[in-house]
Amino acid sequence: GEDVEQSLFLSVREGDSSVINCTYTDSSSTYLYWYKQEPGAGLQLLTYIFSNMDMKQDQRLTVLLNKKDKHLSLRIADTQTGDSAIYFCAEMAGSNTGKLIFGQGTTLQVKP
Amino acid sequence: DGGITQSPKYLFRKEGQNVTLSCEQNLNHDAMYWYRQDPGQGLRLIYYSQIVNDFQKGDIAEGYSVSREKKESFPLTVTSAQKNPTAFYLCASSIIGTSNYGYTFGSGTRLTVV
Numbered sequence: 001g002e003d004v005e006q007s008l009f010l011s012v013r014e015g016d017s018s019v020i021n022c023t024y025t026d027s028s029s030t031y032l033y034w035y036k037q038e039p040g041a042g043l044q045l046l047t048y049i050f051s052n053m054d055m056k057q058d059q060r061l062t063v064l065l066n067k068k069d070k071h072l073s074l075r076i077a078d079t080q081t082g083d084s085a086i087y088f089c090a091e092m093a094g095s096n097t098g099k100l101i102f103g104q105g106t107t108l109q110v111k112p
Numbered sequence: 113d114g115g116i117t118q119s120p121k122y123l124f125r126k127e128g129q130n131v132t133l134s135c136e137q138n139l140n141h142d143a144m145y146w147y148r149q150d151p152g153q154g155l156r157l158i159y160y161s162q163i164v165n166d167f168q169k170g171d172i173a174e175g176y177s178v179s180r181e182k183k184e185s186f187p188l189t190v191t192s193a194q195k196n197p198t199a200f201y202l203c204a205s206s207i208i209g210t211s212n213y214g215y216t217f218g219s220g221t222r223l224t225v226v
Contacts, residue, residue: 008152031214033214035214035217040220040222041219041220042118042202042217042218042219042220043155043202043204043215043217044217045214045215045216048214088154088155090214098143098162098206098208099157099160100214100215102147102154102155103154104152104153104154105154105155
């Protein structure tokens with residue numbers, strides 16, 4: 001079945017770049033997503049990438065997709081303390097079923 | 113402003129009680145979802161509904177029930193059969209057929225058994 005894996009924790013210094021990695025199993029995924037969750041809050045959509053793209057850039061965020069290896073990454077440039085949160089990778093299950101499969105989430109800790 | 117509203121933000125349940133968590137959206141989204149979040153376990157799907165008066169079980173439906181009588185509303189009842197209900201519950205909605213928007217999430221309800 002579908003599965004999404006992420007490392008659980010990443011710690012960086014303020015001003016450095018952060019790279020959060022994700023692997024997924026469903027090769028028919030059409031869209032892949034990155035969500036951010038701040039403490040005690042819901043998830044907020046950060047960005048998404050369509051499966052026929054290799055890269056997408058949006059201000060400080062860069063998403064890289066390696067479809068051959070089923071590997072997705074989120075790079076945050078110039079990481080700030082306000083970026084401290086849990087980041088979830090998600091894939092659309094099957095072909096446009098509407099169901100998202102989420103990873104376990106990566107907790108990003110930004111040290112001043 | 114359009115959005116998805118969960119209430120209450122905090123809920124306390126006594127042993128053996130049923131409690132209902134509210135989820136309302138005014139985004140005109142077709143589909144709605146309930147997830148449970150436990151520390152270090154990510155999000156697990158409880159129930160989802162893609163159309164009014166129809167819903168499907170997710171991965172951990174035992175001890176929960178839902179209804180979808182209106183497009184805007186998808187309440188979740190945590191029954192006394194759910195043995196470990198303490199968790200953070202998230203409701204989400206989406207448009208079916210337009211995948212690039214993903215899900216819109218509510219702000220969550222934290223349920224604690226006392």
